[in-house]
Amino acid sequence: MDRIRWGLRSHAEENREYLKIVSHPEYHCPSKPASFRGAIGEYFKRMHEVELGLAKAISKILGYEETYIEKEFKLEVGFDVSAMNLYPPSFQSKGSIGVPEHADPGFFVSLIQDVNGGLQMLTHKGNWVTVNIPRNAIFINLGDHLEILSNGKYKSHIHQVILDNNEVNRISMATLHGPSLDIFVAPASRFIDESHPPTYRGMTYKESLELNGSDEIDVQSSLSLLRIPFSL
Numbered sequence: 001m002d003r004i005r006w007g008l009r010s011h012a013e014e015n016r017e018y019l020k021i022v023s024h025p026e027y028h029c030p031s032k033p034a035s036f037r038g039a040i041g042e043y044f045k046r047m048h049e050v051e052l053g054l055a056k057a058i059s060k061i062l063g064y065e066e067t068y069i070e071k072e073f074k075l076e077v078g079f080d081v082s083a084m085n086l087y088p089p090s091f092q093s094k095g096s097i098g099v100p101e102h103a104d105p106g107f108f109v110s111l112i113q114d115v116n117g118g119l120q121m122l123t124h125k126g127n128w129v130t131v132n133i134p135r136n137a138i139f140i141n142l143g144d145h146l147e148i149l150s151n152g153k154y155k156s157h158i159h160q161v162i163l164d165n166n167e168v169n170r171i172s173m174a175t176l177h178g179p180s181l182d183i184f185v186a187p188a189s190r191f192i193d194e195s196h197p198p199t200y201r202g203m204t205y206k207e208s209l210e211l212n213g214s215d216e217i218d219v220q221s222s223l224s225l226l227r228i229p230f231s232l
């Protein structure tokens with residue numbers, strides 16, 4: 001399996017250049033430039049601490065003991081992939097879409113950027129809202145597997161990136177923090193009863209990443225394939 005992947009997309013549906021690396025449980029990175037490993041490695045180490053803090057807080061909000069999500073997702077060996085994106089690719093896009101609408105798999109996504117603007121979220125009313133991320137802030141977006149675990153109580157939000165006619169050059173770094181690849185994720189018992197049947201089928205994180213035909217490092221959502229069709 002690839003642990004580092006470079007890609008260049010420049011067509012009507014997607015316009016970005018990216019570097020994806022598996023950042024946890026093993027940290028992979030290009031050997032050049034030499035300063036990359038230390039700087040980004042320190043960021044991932046600290047982000048893992050933030051992840052454990054968020055896992056504790058969300059576990060408590062869901063009514064479980066604070067180590068619930070950490071254990072349930074086996075976060076000490078959680079599978080994290082970081083995507084470093086450059087928009088537009090080579091400063092020339094072939095359309096207005098940087099990344100088409102999608103949700104991300106995993107527990108949550110942490111995102112940092114150098115320039116504000118471009119990222120949009122779809123609201124529950126069906127409107128696109130531009131995300132304003134204050135300078136030096138880390139944006140957190142929940143992922144598919146928290147939606148599955150909570151049987152739909154928490155939503156994995158659909159988002160997209162829109163480009164500004166090649167006028168703005170933006171770099172973002174989106175890290176998808178996931179469960180361990182061997183962990184079977186299914187709706188938790190607390191969220192299932194007669195009036196709330198399971199809305200998603202369970203499978204391991206690895207299987208769900210491969211369900212749509214992608215590789216693990218692509219970390220593409222397969223939530224629509226995991227939803228159990230509603231029946232009367």
Ligand SMILES: O=C(O)CCC(=O)C(=O)O
Pocket residue numbers: 083085099104111118119159161172173174
């Ligand atoms: O660049 C962004 O703002 C978002 C990128 C993104 O959604 C992704 O890499 O999954």
Ligand SMILES: [Fe+2]
Pocket residue numbers: 102103104109159174
């Ligand atoms: Fe995303």
